[in-house]
Amino acid sequence: MMYQQIFVGVDGSPCSDLAGEAALAFASATGKGRCTGCHVYAARMHRQRFEDMEPGLPERYQEEERLGSLRATHDDLISGGMALISDAYLAPLEAKAAARGVPFEPVTAEGRGYVEILRLLREHRPDLAVLGATGHGQTPEVPLGSLAERVLLYAGTGDLLLVRRPWDLRNRPVVVGVDGSDASYAALERAAAIASAFDAPLEAVAVYDPFFHTAVFPVIAGVLPEEAQRRFNFAAQERLHDEIIDRGLEHLYRQNLERGAALARALGARVHTAVIAGRVCPQVHHYAAARGAGLLVLGRYGLHREEESLIGSNTLNLARMSTTNVLVVAPPKTPIAVPDLPCDAIPWTPEAENLLARVPPFARRMARMAVEEHARTQGLSWVTENTVRDVARRAGMGGGQGAGP
Template identity: 85%
Template sequence: MMYQQIFVGVDGSPCSDLAGDAALSLTAGGRGRCTGCHVYAARMHRQRFEDMEPGLPGQYQEEERLDDLRATHDDLISGGMALISDAYLAPLAEKAAAQGIPFEPVIAEGRGYVEVLRLIRERRPDLAVLGATGHGQTPEVPLGGLAERVLLYAGTGDLLLVRRPWSLKNRPVVVGVDGSDASYAALECAASIAAAHDTPLEAVAVYDPFFHSAVFPVIAGALPEEAQRRFNFPAQEQLHDEIIDRGLEHLYRRNLERGAALAQALGARVHTAVVAGRVCPQVHHYAAARGAGLLVLGRYGLHREEESLIGSNTLNLARMSTTNVLVVAPRETPVTVPDLPRDAIPWTPEAEQVLSRVPPFARKMARMAVEEHVRARGLSRVTEDAVRDVARRSGRGGGQDAGP
């Protein structure tokens, strides 16, 4: 998949220049179109001038003199900023013409992020491209205000935030996959870009087995002794260690394998990795260690709520990443991900009965952990004894009538 309609914002800053190059590179081989936009804020400057008028020296306080100053200021600001806009857009237009890419320059007046959002909503491009920072770049603010506002509120299209020169030669595309529809949309997009640029694709899934280890002691300390006994913290921790965490790792690995099959079908050379830890820092470090030329993320993850503007991991990675970040919006029609062939392991009715006693939220992961246990021992079916064996390892099994 290459983009057909690309919108790029320019302001003459270093990241803006890099964004223009990236936009042209991603336009579909001359078959796509590119719109370049610059927004200037003449009215804001006019308002600020009026705010400063009371502080002008006395000789400028006469109304006639003030009117002359206002007219001169308005003429310089409006005309001068329009000339600056033309100057910002001209080099990009020349590059587009040299590559045979249809290019439309657009100049708008108003607040930068407001006008960019308006134009994106009106034009509905396949991809918007922005420099991650503008002229006000400082080390303490790695993502500029305009870029962050557009990232938050332009939720229906893909957005590329550019920090580095656009080059994927010998630099992989890294994509985060968590099994959600949004992550598979990101994977499909990343695979297409990697295949088009003949560069490797690195698909990484991160699960967190450490969270409960930190939380359980806090909960235990907050509960009275009787409640601690009823909650049975040692057994709960064993349940997570032996069933839930192992099942979670298996689930993420399985989803990643399905994603790899999708990427290979799109012509990408894909490598997969399952990593334990907190999602945001692990993906960040993984991309940095691989020297990624592009980090691709779904706009949302598995735990999306309707009120959410963007997933917290995606937002934080967009802020902290040191490479270019492509945020992929959800698709109206979810990406079709191939199912992997796998020999089914039959369960006896007795084994199913024991599994039914596992809490519903953990049942799917428990099933995978038991099946992994059975496969590792070369068994052909899941029996009651096999389930109880896993349960005993997790501290949940007891006597003959005890279940997980």
């Protein structure tokens, strides 16, 4: 479903102008959208700065009567001037909205920028908020402005589009990250709707990290005493990861991505998929850049969300470092109905299930997939105790008659 109520913050900066264009593009995409344009000015902050500087004024201005006159003049200039500036920022956007037939409401507010934007978002409850990724203080060292980042962190109940580039999806894909979480499937739904509305290609990418343990194991080995190293059995642990957990991890992410692709197709979208090994943030960033993405769509959280988290670390870092426009999609209020893939699971004997129960819980699902994959390659119709022991032996985890996997 496309957005209907669009809220955009403007401040006259280059990215703000691009944000206004993107907001109008969304509002006019279905012919039913409405747009609210907002500018926040900080008259009280300027007055406080003026009062802070008063002791440094020349002596002739320190008389209370003259100082009072200066304060009044300053207040009139700042309040009236900033109101005029707000109108000047909003008037061109209002004119463009009128030319496109988009209903437009201009809003001004006085106060700290991010505080007022957050307040207005709670008040207006738009379907989509649009902000320039940076404002007037843009520098190469800070790719995401402080206002945009604070709104990203604290406006967690709505979708937020951060704009860096002109809005143009012609022959440029909408790239969406999928990790199997409800939030990523909500992002995929949004991405599919946007790709359809703007006639853009849709690409879904899943990234899994099989390299983490290869970096961590040597560190652990360097701090454990020799006896503890023998008990930990590093060689066997590494084989377990290489043969079972890593292969299972790839299979898990591929399966989640294929379920997402089935969801996109059910929504009428054509989708290209890619599974990539590596660290999530840099791999998604490089993929989107290499594909020339016009939009990167991300769920606000991933699979490992904690209640204390304001936003997932990969999403936050991608919002900071991405060179394209980034849409962060709020988590769904109810679970996404994702199609199940055709079931080709192989039945397990009770003895095989008992052996699997000895695998640590965090690795159990991946071990199951690895064992079933081995059974398929052997042409087996059941997973037996011997099947599990065979995979365990290949992974260097024992497998004699009395040994577990």
